[in-house]
Amino acid sequence: MASSSKDAVVLQVDGHEVRVSSPEKPYFPERGIRKIDVVEYFIAVGEGILSALRDRPTTLERWPGGVFEGARISTRVDNSGDAFYQKRVPKNAPDWVPTAHITFPSGRTADEIAPDSVAVVAWCANLGTLTFHPWPVGKEDVESPNQIRIDLDPQPGTDFSDAVRVAPHVRELLHEFGMEGWPKTSGGRGVHVYVPILPRWTFTDVRRAVIAFGRELERRLPDQVTMSWWKEERGEKIFIDYNQMARDRTIASAYSIRPRPHAPVSAPVDWDELPDVQPTDFDVLTMPARFAAVGDKHAGLADHAFRIEPLLELFEKQETDEGLGDLPYPPDYPKMPGEPMRVQPSRARRPAGADD
Template identity: 65%
Template sequence: MGGAAVELEAGGRTVRLSSPDKVYFPEPGYTKLDVARYYLAVGEGITRVLRDRPTMLERYPEGVGGESFYQKRAPKNLPDWIPTAHITFPSGRSADEICPTEPAAVIWAANLSTLTFHPWPVRRGRLDHPDELRIDLDPQPGTDFGDAVRAAHALHAFLDEQGLRGWLKTSGGRGLHIFVPIEPRWTFTEVRRAAITVGRELERRMPDQVTTAWWKEERGEKIFVDYNQTARDRTMACAYSVRPRPHAPVSAPLRWDELDAVDPRDFDIVTMPVRFAELGDVHADMELHPYSLEGLLELADRHESDHGVGDLPYPPDYPKMPGEPKRVSPSRAKNKK
């Protein structure tokens, strides 16, 4: 099943791809080899994104219609040329995760049926200090990509006011991700506090369109700024990652001046290589511009002193954090009274 193995050249290494004819996307008929060739075509871009970052693999051994799983721990058959980092989870457990440094590592992971790559916002040299502030604009039921675009424009204006620059990409679905490269001086807790501050500022400017409400029952038909995507061990699909949807979309890096003209479905494993060949990696210089979080953290302090707002709930699998409000949905809290 899947045909005889083939060998692919990636950055000077030869990587074996088993079952290359195995269909991963039944509707368009895209195969494992198609996915691998896609990653070869954008290899320079995705290698920049993943370089030295602990990375979780989202694997689909039977393609998008079958079962899938997330792999955090480095596989036992890991080649000696793919480095790892020993990371600690909020539970106190730890694991060695792969840290890709070259295109061949991406193809090696694709051979394991990896469609989507989920890198941490840290490098293996500084595992407790993120070098990216990641902002997730997540459309809730009743909203769409156009609503996320409007929120992104407001975010762009706010970042400009703060002297910050965000790099924009599609999520591969209906949402948008904006990454701000930062100096690796702050902890996960501090970076999350900055993300909450960004969300609250957007919420203040667009109260009928944006929310930071953690509980789904409170969000309404708005764009949710998912601040918990900045918590330790929370990751987001990286730029150029293939997403497990029927038409094989990818998370596409964008320029801000393109935002009003694009549709997320414009970008898939067939169209993105064409775009990459024409434009290259439009985020290539992202790491050259690290910013400070001091301004956002000062604004967070003012929010707390002037408006009495502090931390927001963590995900349910996290240990109780200092200063965190009750982790109970409003409806459940009401029913307990």
């Protein structure tokens, strides 16, 4: 049910009223997609995106003016963009929007939205949220990740097809460790693989597990995979972005919309269909029909929780036998225990006194 006026539409979602202001505002003008279409898209795939977000602290990527030529997102260095990341719950949030209390790497804290209904997702969409960035934790224990997220990130000279070629090897290696993964398109050029785990370890532990996994994959596929944090050393390979498992680093959720002119979405897929799809197959206009036909391809995630001890043992073995320890954290992090020197290799090789 919905009521409307010239300036707003009120939708009934999960027993709550969700007011959509300026429903006719163009959000993806090249596709004729309006703000109300975006909200209705999230409702159409509601069961799926709620499964991805439920009770997880979630950063909102807000594009209140829509996606138009030249639009850009604000950064820490330049906050003058047309879009922005919202990590704290908006002050005007209704009392039925739940939150989770989290701690950033800096030690500062915040209350983030932790969706528990499709109504919350729709309310966030009215704020211009296109992409939802959930933490890999549940609100009941925000210090212990319950998911591993393996990000197959194509580097310059590679593309989606290269990530797809690496993906079966990811699955094979997961099986060797008694684990299973659920793949999805990133909505861009990459592939994401989600692995549910028991929430018994810290962010540091889980990040090290991913480092060990990535190093083993790199050992097996040295011409296709890299674990090098520094871009100058990666080459034309698929980067396993291990720092996506660092605290406060997130990946766009399944069914999130990516801010590109054709309105692509991050789409859960079966392993068998991954080689035959393209990121452009899934967008705001096509995904509702697919979801109605096949349901949520990530539904099985909630039924499993794997152990990561074998990966932690592999990390220790790599450290002992090969002298491989931790890897650099993102530049905005405080210096972490055991972390190597955080400096670009070409700069570290400069002779003393060399000009910058």
